[in-house]
Amino acid sequence: xGNEHDDPHVVPWDxxxxxxxxxxxxxxxxxxxxxxxxxxxxxxxxxxxxxxGLHKVDSQFLAVVLLVCALASxxxxxxxxxxxxxxxxxxxxxxxxxxxxxxxxxxMVNGRLFDLQAKVVSSSG
Numbered sequence: 216x217g218n219e220h221d222d223p224h225v226v227p228w229d230x231x232x233x234x235x236x237x238x239x240x241x242x243x244x245x246x247x248x249x250x251x252x253x254x255x256x257x258x259x260x261x262x263x264x265x266x267x268g269l270h271k272v273d274s275q276f277l278a279v280v281l282l283v284c285a286l287a288s289x290x291x292x293x294x295x296x297x298x299x300x301x302x303x304x305x306x307x308x309x310x311x312x313x314x315x316x317x318x319x320x321x322x323m324v325n326g327r328l329f330d331l332q333a334k335v336v337s338s339s340g
Contacts, residue, residue, distance in 0.1 A: 230277060230313045232270070233284055237295055244287040254282070255335055274317045276328035281314035282336040313339070 232238055242265075246258050256279070264270075270277040288296035288307030298305035298312075314337065 230281070230317075232280065233295065235309075237293060238284065240291060240293065241284045241296075243288040244290050245283045248290050249283075249286050253335075255332055268297055271331065275327060278314045278317035278333040279329055279336060281310045281317070282333060285310035286313065286336065 223252075233241060246256075250256055250258070260277075264276060265280060270280050271284065284296075285292070285307035288310065291324065292304075296306045296310075297303070298308040314333070
């Protein structure tokens with residue numbers, strides 16, 4: 216019998232988003248710096264889906280949120296984004312590591328929009 220990680224659309228219980236203040240900063244930075252040059256996500260829809268808790272029930276949307284955090288982490292100086300204290304190269308790595316197992320859906324077989332967005336966002340760093 217498998218666990219929740221066997222089904223790529225089930226949200227694992229052990230994934231944590233950044234604290235609300237940091238999450239909002241990361242979202243702002245992502246849409247200011249990353250999405251501006253590669254417009255993949257619609258900000259109003261993304262923020263609405265996050266506010267309504269979609270990340271709690273859809274693992275692929277959670278992967279997109281975590282990857283937004285990972286990419287934006289590289290552009291801020293907040294020490295909370297560092298996987299290793301004092302190591303600037305570790306910025307965002309913890310979010311990427313949490314998203315990686317969620318981002319393993321085979322798009323051509325049973326993919327959805329969030330699956331594709333997660334793949335593209337993860338490859339844009």
